[in-house]
Structure formats: C-alpha cells, structure tokens
Amino acid sequence: MNKRPTIILCVLGAVLALTTACGQARAGTAVPKGDDAATYVGTKFEAAMNKLQDTIGDQRDVTSESGAYFRFDEKYVRSTISSARTGSPEGRVSRQRSQKNPDDSIDWYTPADGPVEYVYLGPVYKSLAPTPWVSMLKSEAGLTIPCAWVGIIHACKMADAIAVSYNADKKIVKGAKSLPDKRTELTADVPFAKFIERRVEILPTSIMSGITDEMKKAPVRTTVSLNPDGTLSQIAMEAKIEGNGHKIELRYDFRFTGKASTQDLPKLPDASQITVLPDKAAKDDFNRRYNELKGV
Structure with missing residues (x-):
C-alpha cells in the first residue's frame, strides 16, 4: 500500500x-x-x-461511487461502493453492497471527532458481533495514506x-x-x-x-x-x-458524483446497539474473521 x-x-x-x-x-x-x-x-x-x-x-467534501463486475464463465461478482467525505476535520462513510446477494452489505464510518470508527453489519456479517454496530480504534493508515481508504481504493x-x-x-x-x-x-x-x-x-x-x-x-x-x-x-x-x-x-x-455534506453521514444508534472492540488485538481478530467471510 x-x-x-x-x-x-x-x-x-x-x-x-x-x-x-x-x-x-x-x-x-x-x-x-x-x-x-x-x-x-x-x-x-x-x-x-x-x-x-x-x-x-x-478531493474533499465529495461523494463518489464505484462499481465492480467480474465474470469467469458462470461465476461472477458484482458490487458497488458509495462514499462521502466532508468537513474539517473530516468525517467519512463508505457503503459496500453486493448486487449478487442483497444480504452482503457493510458500512464503514469514520467520524470527524474521537478515537474510534464504526462498522454497520449487514445480514451476511451478523456472526461477527452480537449487535448491528461495532466500534474500533481508528486506522491511522486510513487517515494518512489516501489509497488506504475503501472509498477511493478502486x-x-x-x-x-x-x-x-x-x-x-x-x-x-x-x-x-x-x-x-x-x-x-x-x-x-x-x-x-x-x-x-x-x-x-x-x-x-x-x-x-x-x-x-x-x-x-x-x-x-x-x-x-x-x-x-x-x-x-x-x-x-x-x-x-x-x-x-x-x-x-x-x-x-469509479466516479465523483457530487458535493457531500454532514447529511450524508450516518447517525449512531444507542450505545446498547454497539459492540466495542477495546484494542488493536480485538480489531485484528474482527478483520480476520471478516476476511474469512469475504473469502479473501
């Protein structure tokens, strides 16, 4: 990277x-x-x-969309990512959706303030945590290396x-x-x-x-x-x-689609709906299990 x-x-x-x-x-x-x-x-x-x-x-205060389609004979993957980044300090959100399986969805949200970021789990990923939302320490790479952010990785x-x-x-x-x-x-x-x-x-x-x-x-x-x-x-x-x-x-x-605002960022639920990952080890374990579900 x-x-x-x-x-x-x-x-x-x-x-x-x-x-x-x-x-x-x-x-x-x-x-x-x-x-x-x-x-x-x-x-x-x-x-x-x-x-x-x-x-x-x-490119700040922008929304973007990317699409991916790959077919090998009868096997294929098709997915989209819609993203927004806005403010200073900046808040970011990326929403990943499979066009093949509607249950395969996951949102990644990094608020402008605070030390943590959040993930909202679609049905395919419910086994990763007992609640729909998960919080974890922010990724430094995602903030300092532009291409480490999923919103522009394609x-x-x-x-x-x-x-x-x-x-x-x-x-x-x-x-x-x-x-x-x-x-x-x-x-x-x-x-x-x-x-x-x-x-x-x-x-x-x-x-x-x-x-x-x-x-x-x-x-x-x-x-x-x-x-x-x-x-x-x-x-x-x-x-x-x-x-x-x-x-x-x-x-x-991949294309930039317009101007972003705070309205494009999600609102967090009550704390009872958020599973807290307390440290890097817990975050690494979550990412490992996520990659296993994705088949990476």
Whole structure:
C-alpha cells in the first residue's frame, strides 16, 4: 500500500498534463493517438507529477461511487461502493453492497471527532458481533495514506494498473480528446496481466489456474475523464476475454458524483446497539474473521 500513491502519481501526472493542451482545442476534437499520444504525454509527464493528491486523495467534501463486475464463465461478482467525505476535520462513510446477494452489505464510518470508527453489519456479517454496530480504534493508515481508504481504493488500483502499464510500454496510450463539456478523456489499453498484478480484483487460485499467458496479454480498455480544472471525474476499465475454453468479462468504474455534506453521514444508534472492540488485538481478530467471510 505504501508504494501505491507514488505509482499513481506518475500516471495521473501524465493524464493531467493533457488538460492544458486539450483546453486549447475545440470541444470534441482529438489530441494525438497511438505513438504520437505516447510522445505527447511523455514530454509533459514530469511537470504535472504533483497533481496526485489534488486529483484523488485530497478531493474533499465529495461523494463518489464505484462499481465492480467480474465474470469467469458462470461465476461472477458484482458490487458497488458509495462514499462521502466532508468537513474539517473530516468525517467519512463508505457503503459496500453486493448486487449478487442483497444480504452482503457493510458500512464503514469514520467520524470527524474521537478515537474510534464504526462498522454497520449487514445480514451476511451478523456472526461477527452480537449487535448491528461495532466500534474500533481508528486506522491511522486510513487517515494518512489516501489509497488506504475503501472509498477511493478502486480508483487507486485502476490508476496503479495504468501507471505500471504505461511505465512498461508508452504505447498503451491510444488517444485523448476534449469533450463538449470541457472535460478531457484519455484512453489506454492496459494488459489484463497488469489488471491482475495490481489487484484491481483479487482472483482466487481456482480462476487464476484457468488464465493462460496469452489471455493475460489481452487489452483492458481504460478511460480516464478529467474535469476542466484537471481534477479526476471518472476512471473505468472494461474487457471481454476468451481463451483456454473460458470466457471472462469485466467492468470496473469509479466516479465523483457530487458535493457531500454532514447529511450524508450516518447517525449512531444507542450505545446498547454497539459492540466495542477495546484494542488493536480485538480489531485484528474482527478483520480476520471478516476476511474469512469475504473469502479473501
């Protein structure tokens, strides 16, 4: 996790570098594609490196949504995360929902004040505690490392995959254009191998054993959209891959959806509805059992 912000910094620097030039183009016009796009981005790559925190980690008072869909033959997962962060000091909430199983839901809430954060357990996770709510010590990493927060982790992992792919081969950049609403859109083909390597989706051994080296070379079409001020609007990845008698389909996206307020944060129940985890050992045990239920 500690290395991820630096990696993402590079790719978003490249993406953000397009914004200045594209701002001079007419709406809907394209900037260079293919080899020319790689060269165009590369020449401005380093100048915009410091934009990472402003683009993902430091966008404040915002709501966001992310979706994940991965199918391997007849097996699939589909989930969404809706999040909000607001205030100074900041309060955060992320609501995870499975679209396959409505009972698979869990909310993570970090209030602005106090030393603890909270989890609200959906039906699948009721065995983790005797009450619907659980409190535990706040995670320092979640406050100091932007990509440690579940609300933006999908965006970070996708950007990470783009960065690693771009560093290995500048030609993954396929094109860029300015949109009618003055946003900028960059497209790239990320090898499926990098999607796996950077853990955009964590695949079990039963699926990994069916994926051949040739399938890993398949392109995952990736789109990054920027607002007129250079901040991230949306990032998405999509692919259909066949090989070794198997079919894979994937769609992942993250987008900022609006301005957050305190109304987006949950209200805590009576203390009798909250199970208190008193220390780090209790929190670690809770997370272990949670991961076991998730199959991680």
